[in-house]
Amino acid sequence: MPKIERAVAPYMQVVTHIRGQITSGELAPGDLLPPDRALAAEWGISRATAQKVITVLKTEGLVETAQGSGTRVARTVPLHHSGYDRALSVRRTGKIYSEGEYARITSAGLEPAPAEVAAALGIAEGAPAIRRVRVTYSAQDVALSMSTSWLDGALSSAAPALVSTERIREGSWHYLETRTGRSVVGAQDRISVRLATKEEAELLALELPAAVKVTKTTLRDEDGLTVEFGVSVTGGRESVYDYAV
Template structure:
């Protein structure tokens, strides 16, 4: 039975729980979401709070009301842009990285000289060896919806050789690196922006230029403040990113 925990407000915890069920495929497009009465009983919250949950899920585009039926998961609920934080949280929460119907292909994995920006992020010398992994994520219709490039210090190549294989790592590359080296990511930051697609971006996502993209730069650090992964993710318009946070009272 789900239990309310602190410090997140109750309605945010319920929203996060239902969102996680959608991401993990436990709730699929068309499935009914519990009513406000059912949520109130299941979580031990007021109906007013339960109604707030359903309203928030609709506002996020995850749910819709159907007269005479109830609140159900929207088809568009799977059209979410997953940042590094999203993927990390999904793995630790459910063991899954992608939403139902999505899959990824690793299009390249190699040791290359680190560009200046990457070298600065990884605290290595410009031009030093860095591991570069490029993946493309596809939807159920086999359309490319996002692409990401993950960078690692080239010194990890010996301890974590699968990072240099153009094959998916089921548990996720950052989790694999953690298991192989003990470098556990405990802190992450995401920087989001929009920009025009380059020719390389267009090739990865099958775009016609000019085209606008959402770009997310993710940095994952271990407990010693050492960067274990630096990633750049791009997605087409129409892919939402959702964040929750508290404000000091």
């Protein structure tokens, strides 16, 4: 049962909850949202506050309203891929991409760990590390992002699917947890901008020189140890992050 926390404006708490359901794929494009009266009753807020929630979601382009057919999730949902969004998507759906997107693992295997990767994973530079490269596409087959996941190569014996380009149907986090007992419970994103490499430009269909946004993500287990170090590269797209202040 959803519950209002008084530290944050009630309407923003509801907006954040529904936005999370949409960006994670729990609510798919075309799904019907509860009418404002039902939303008010569910959350224990006024009908005017519920109407404000719908207005904010509509302004963000997440929902559409039509006379006589209620409020539905927009057919084309803007992408909001903060670290929180990705983690929420994995927990709810087992996927890091939104409804309508799909991904391909373009390469996977063991490679010598570069200095930055080795430092992040706590292994020696040049030691074997798992490298998985994923390209995420829109429903229109447009390349949206390229992400490279690095894990300690020692995990490959217990979790051999990580060095294969075959899809891990239960999701890599769940697979890793069931195979090794290590569960991801925390993460940190470091975001910067630089010029794309030749490989990134080819996979993302960019014309060099091209600027890209780079998100370096460190995923940690309950002991605070790094499970995975990831580098996500996105070119030519706007990112929108909403939060309460």
